[in-house]
Amino acid sequence: MPESGRRRQQLMDTILDVSGVRKRFPGVTALADAHLMVRAGEVHALVGENGAGKSTLVGVICGAVQPDTGRMRFLGEDYHPRSPQEAYQSGIRVVFQHLSLIPNLSVTDNLFLGREMAGALGFIRRRDMGVRARTLLEELGFAHIPASARVDTLSTSQKYLVEVAKAMLERPKLIILDEPTAALNAAETSVLFDLVASLKDAGSGVIWITHRLEELYQITDQVTVMRDGRFVESRPTASLERDEIIRLMTGRQIADSEAPDPAHIGSENRLVISDLHTAGGLKGLSMAVRAGEVVGLGGLAGSGVEEIGRALYGLHPVTRGEIELLGRPFRPRDLRPHRLARQGIFYLPGDRQSEGIVDVRPVSENATLSSLDALGRMGFLHRLNERRTVADYVQRLRVSTPSAAQPIKLLSGGNQQKVLFARGMLTEPQLFILEEPTQGVDVGSKADIYAVTRELAEAGAAVIVISTDTRELLTVCHRIIAISQGRMSREFTQGEADEEQLVSAYFGSQDSREAV
Amino acid sequence: MNTMAETRGRETGDGGGNAVLDAARIIFTKTGALLPLFVIMAIYFSVASEHFLSGRNMSTIATQSVYFTLVVIAQAIVMITGGFDLSVGAALALTSITTSSVIVAVPGAGGIVLATGAGMLTGASVGAANGLLISQFRVSPLIVTLGMASVVSGLALIITGGVPIFNLPQLFKETLYTGDLAGVPVPWLVVLLVVGIAYIALYWHRLGRNWYAVGGNPVSAHIAGVPVKRALFLAYLSAGVLVGIAGVMLTARVGSGEPNLGGTFALQSIAAAVLGGISLRGGQGSLWGAILGAIFLVLLQNGLDLVGVSSYLQMIITGALLVFAVIVDHYWHKG
Numbered sequence: 027m028p029e030s031g032r033r034r035q036q037l038m039d040t041i042l043d044v045s046g047v048r049k050r051f052p053g054v055t056a057l058a059d060a061h062l063m064v065r066a067g068e069v070h071a072l073v074g075e076n077g078a079g080k081s082t083l084v085g086v087i088c089g090a091v092q093p094d095t096g097r098m099r100f101l102g103e104d105y106h107p108r109s110p111q112e113a114y115q116s117g118i119r120v121v122f123q124h125l126s127l128i129p130n131l132s133v134t135d136n137l138f139l140g141r142e143m144a145g146a147l148g149f150i151r152r153r154d155m156g157v158r159a160r161t162l163l164e165e166l167g168f169a170h171i172p173a174s175a176r177v178d179t180l181s182t183s184q185k186y187l188v189e190v191a192k193a194m195l196e197r198p199k200l201i202i203l204d205e206p207t208a209a210l211n212a213a214e215t216s217v218l219f220d221l222v223a224s225l226k227d228a229g230s231g232v233i234w235i236t237h238r239l240e241e242l243y244q245i246t247d248q249v250t251v252m253r254d255g256r257f258v259e260s261r262p263t264a265s266l267e268r269d270e271i272i273r274l275m276t277g278r279q280i281a282d283s284e285a286p287d288p289a290h291i292g293s294e295n296r297l298v299i300s301d302l303h304t305a306g307g308l309k310g311l312s313m314a315v316r317a318g319e320v321v322g323l324g325g326l327a328g329s330g331v332e333e334i335g336r337a338l339y340g341l342h343p344v345t346r347g348e349i350e351l352l353g354r355p356f357r358p359r360d361l362r363p364h365r366l367a368r369q370g371i372f373y374l375p376g377d378r379q380s381e382g383i384v385d386v387r388p389v390s391e392n393a394t395l396s397s398l399d400a401l402g403r404m405g406f407l408h409r410l411n412e413r414r415t416v417a418d419y420v421q422r423l424r425v426s427t428p429s430a431a432q433p434i435k436l437l438s439g440g441n442q443q444k445v446l447f448a449r450g451m452l453t454e455p456q457l458f459i460l461e462e463p464t465q466g467v468d469v470g471s472k473a474d475i476y477a478v479t480r481e482l483a484e485a486g487a488a489v490i491v492i493s494t495d496t497r498e499l500l501t502v503c504h505r506i507i508a509i510s511q512g513r514m515s516r517e518f519t520q521g522e523a524d525e526e527q528l529v530s531a532y533f534g535s536q537d538s539r540e541a542v
Numbered sequence: 543m544n545t546m547a548e549t550r551g552r553e554t555g556d557g558g559g560n561a562v563l564d565a566a567r568i569i570f571t572k573t574g575a576l577l578p579l580f581v582i583m584a585i586y587f588s589v590a591s592e593h594f595l596s597g598r599n600m601s602t603i604a605t606q607s608v609y610f611t612l613v614v615i616a617q618a619i620v621m622i623t624g625g626f627d628l629s630v631g632a633a634l635a636l637t638s639i640t641t642s643s644v645i646v647a648v649p650g651a652g653g654i655v656l657a658t659g660a661g662m663l664t665g666a667s668v669g670a671a672n673g674l675l676i677s678q679f680r681v682s683p684l685i686v687t688l689g690m691a692s693v694v695s696g697l698a699l700i701i702t703g704g705v706p707i708f709n710l711p712q713l714f715k716e717t718l719y720t721g722d723l724a725g726v727p728v729p730w731l732v733v734l735l736v737v738g739i740a741y742i743a744l745y746w747h748r749l750g751r752n753w754y755a756v757g758g759n760p761v762s763a764h765i766a767g768v769p770v771k772r773a774l775f776l777a778y779l780s781a782g783v784l785v786g787i788a789g790v791m792l793t794a795r796v797g798s799g800e801p802n803l804g805g806t807f808a809l810q811s812i813a814a815a816v817l818g819g820i821s822l823r824g825g826q827g828s829l830w831g832a833i834l835g836a837i838f839l840v841l842l843q844n845g846l847d848l849v850g851v852s853s854y855l856q857m858i859i860t861g862a863l864l865v866f867a868v869i870v871d872h873y874w875h876k877g
């Protein structure tokens with residue numbers, strides 16, 4: 027940042043000042059002593075391990091959670107919102123970790139939900155709303171999202187962008203983005219970066235919560251680190267090294283994840299697909315994955331990459347092509363989750379909230395849901411055994427929860443994700459299909475999950491990782507297949523590609539700059 | 543147990559007094575608004591009527607509870623999967639008719655066995671029909687079971703022409719109503735057995751886990767590999783069997799085949815289950831809560847009878863309680 031810019035920033039006044047906030051839930055102290063100071067025109071990163079209390083703090087700021095103690099000032103005045111409406115009226119917008127859109131309504135209807143444009147006699151002005159929605163999406167750079175489409179026909183990342191657009195109906199004074207990039211690919215992320223930059227120029231405050239630390243250096247000015255519900259440190263981003271941030275967050279050193287060892291790749295194919303077509307994106311994909319091999323799949327939204335896992339697991343219609351799983355040919359209509367799960371295939375859905383967890387049930391039941399057959403004989407459950415196994419995984423994956431009996435919806439997002447990962451490990455499958463396996467997971471646990479993935483492969487499992495996180499693909503995979511326009515555009519073996527080459531292959535071209 | 547201990551440590555570090563509140567919350571979330579109501583009611587009735595707490599009345603209540611509890615357990619199972627069953631009352635009536643028809647046709651002890659089988663089969667058939675329609679054709683449980691209630695009631699009335707079937711052999715009553723085994727009344731034994739099996743199915747068997755998961759989030763359950771359709775079918779089938787058992791037992795008690803038996807059972811069983819903490823949104827609530835809810839409603843009716851409240855007013859009270867319970871359910875399970 028140039029010298030004049032820094033001075034300008036120092037002069038800017040504080041818009042949000044949170045101090046000494048405490049919040050206790052039964053069995054958990056989510057916030058012990060939280061502080062946060064955000065200036066106008068500043069992009070402020072809020073980081074911490076899973077369960078550190080970031081989302082709870084967001085809840086307090088936006089009036090959804092009532093703190094036990096603590097003071098807040100917003101725009102120079104005392105501020106204690108008793109409801110999200112109050113926060114909204116003050117000009118604070120939040121884009122949550124969990125999507126809140128109504129699936130069977132259109133994008134337009136969702137954008138204006140509760141704030142419909144009404145004419146005389148309260149009739150809703152549909153046409154005006156449609157026009158406004160389209161211009162808004164265009165202005166934000168989300169023109170690829172059709173305003174009239176029903177939300178449930180959109181991809182997860184498109185849904186997220188609609189959620190962002192909803193917060194941008196009027197320019198917010200403060201906008202909070204809770205893990206915005208967890209489900210976005212590189213192109214979408216850069217659109218969002220542009221949006222944040224323009225908000226910043228317009229003098230809005232931005233709170234950016236993320237587990238992808240490289241983003242901090244790309245767009246944030248200031249970093250606040252939290253740990254165990256407490257404020258740890260707040261400093262200009264440029265003055266903090268990545269390793270130091272990690273140390274402040276976790277109190278431990280996280281070693282770089284080791285590259286997977288190709289020596290364990292077997293000869294037997296666990297998955298062979300040829301000329302796969304799906305209703306929608308895939309137009310003739312062929313590939314094979316061997317035992318002991320970790321294969322990554324990446325591509326842009328709309329390239330068809332997001333349909334591969336779903337198609338293989340029978341959740342998305344296959345229109346043509348051959349599929350061979352674990353050495354056996356499968357007709358499309360035989361691809362059914364129950365059947366595939368029994369044969370030793372585990373699918374981790376990308377949409378944790380609506381397709382992964384059973385939110386009202388305990389951590390333990392969520393963990394063992396796919397492996398109940400193995401828990402006893404003839405369907406009878408060996409519950410002591412279950413308790414031990416779950417406790418073991420809770421510890422191994424560092425799931426932060428007061429007990430395994432806690433309803434999973436009360437866990438932080440990253441911890442829910444770890445439980446789903448445990449669910450997969452418990453089934454001891456021969457083929458893992460993982461969609462966004464580490465979404466919302468903190469740096470330390472990411473390393474744990476990568477290590478476990480490598481162990482699984484070394485023990486003979488085949489693993490498919492479908493991820494928007496290019497770093498993740500480059501870290502864990504033996505081989506990466508870039509998907510473009512429904513087919514393989516390029517294949518890279520371990521160490522062959524860097525991020526730029528990978529993204530350029532997503533665009534189906536040799537030069538990424540040209541394509542962007 | 544590294545991380546668990548850490549979190550707990552954090553909590554206790556913040557001072558005591560919390561444990562009592564937590565315990566209270568757990569009791570409430572497990573049994574809904576039931577416990578305070580129970581206490582208020584017991585105190586009120588024992589003051590208002592000297593008979594309420596008498597041993598004889600308690601034994602009457604226990605016997606009365608049997609039939610209703612069986613139906614509430616059936617209701618609770620389907621509610622856990624995220625549905626409900628409005629056809630339990632009608633199924634009870636049809637069961638009563640088939641049971642009595644068989645028993646009139648086949649005399650002697652063999653007839654009783656056959657009739658019991660026929661009654662259970664009737665309940666099972668209604669449950670299977672419900673389950674098939676709901677799981678295979680994805681029709682909403684509301685529509686399916688409401689329609690089924692009408693169809694089944696109609697069947698019961700056609701078979702009998704609306705006239706009860708009288709002259710059931712005394713032996714039937716002596717076995718299944720007044721009979722006992724080692725001093726324990728047969729109806730009590732039956733309900734104990736059913737509770738035991740339901741407990742194992744719900745908490746020590748895959749089936750119950752699947753029911754809870756399907757009720758909690760059918761999409762997640764499906765993707766996790768739970769056979770959702772089969773689980774739903776089995777839930778309605780089991781409910782049907784339980785209603786069949788209740789129908790046979792109730793027929794033995796009233797001593798005739800009644801085409802109008804069980805008229806208010808559907809609404810009342812839902813009320814009892816919800817009062818007992820079974821969420822209308824599925825996936826939540828326990829067997830014990832449901833049983834408590836059943837006993838509560840029976841106690842309430844008994845008490846209201848004792849203090850001379852008319853059955854019309856009782857209808858109003860039950861209805862109001864259901865609505866109240868649903869509101870409480872909404873707030874408690876909101877999360």
Ligand SMILES: Nc1ncnc2c1ncn2[C@@H]1O[C@H](COP(=O)(O)OP(=O)(O)OP(=O)(O)O)[C@@H](O)[C@H]1O
Nearest residue numbers: 051056076077078079080081082436437438439440
């Ligand atoms: N309503 C609740 N009831 C009980 N515990 C809760 C509730 N909400 C949050 N918690 C707990 O409070 C702690 C902080 O959660 P929070 O969601 O704020 O973490 P986070 O920093 O956002 O983590 P992540 O990075 O995984 O999203 C966690 O241990 C969580 O389990």
Ligand SMILES: [Mg+2]
Nearest residue numbers: 080081438439
């Ligand atoms: Mg969070």
